Amino acid sequence: MFRKNVFMSCCVLSFLFVGCQDTDTPSVVNTDKQALEQTNKASSKVNEELQPIDEAPGPVGGLKALQKALVYPQLARKAGIEGRAILSVLIGKDGSPQSVKLLKSSGNESCDQAAIKAVKAVKWNPGLRDGKPVPAEIGIPIVFKLK
16 A cells, blocks of 8 residues: 555656666666656656556666667767766556656767667566556666766
8 A cells, every 4th residue: 555655646656777887897776866866856747647656667677778778979988978867758558668858968969869769779668557557757867977
């Protein structure tokens, strides 16, 4: 019951923090509190047609799949550009990203586009309500950081 009440309060249900680094190995999932708070604030403008759900959508294959799809733009890497893009993604009941909106720019257009492209490239598990797939919106901060 508590779980349902928590999800009744908002439709932005899960925060994934994905890093894109200049190495071939997937980055560690980061739980930067400030990034999560910014995502929560930025994602609070929820589509009114969405209903509360029991389980949030997530990428098939977990964060590794999203990190694998994320490519650090070569020019941004060479220029030493880092940043964090915050996206709002509407996942359809079939698991496909229906729309991807840039809520906060990383400060570099090529990084923003790489983040959007990665989210669109990944297959998603849909949100669930009463065990049935439903459309759901999720906020995703994606960090571009050089080591």
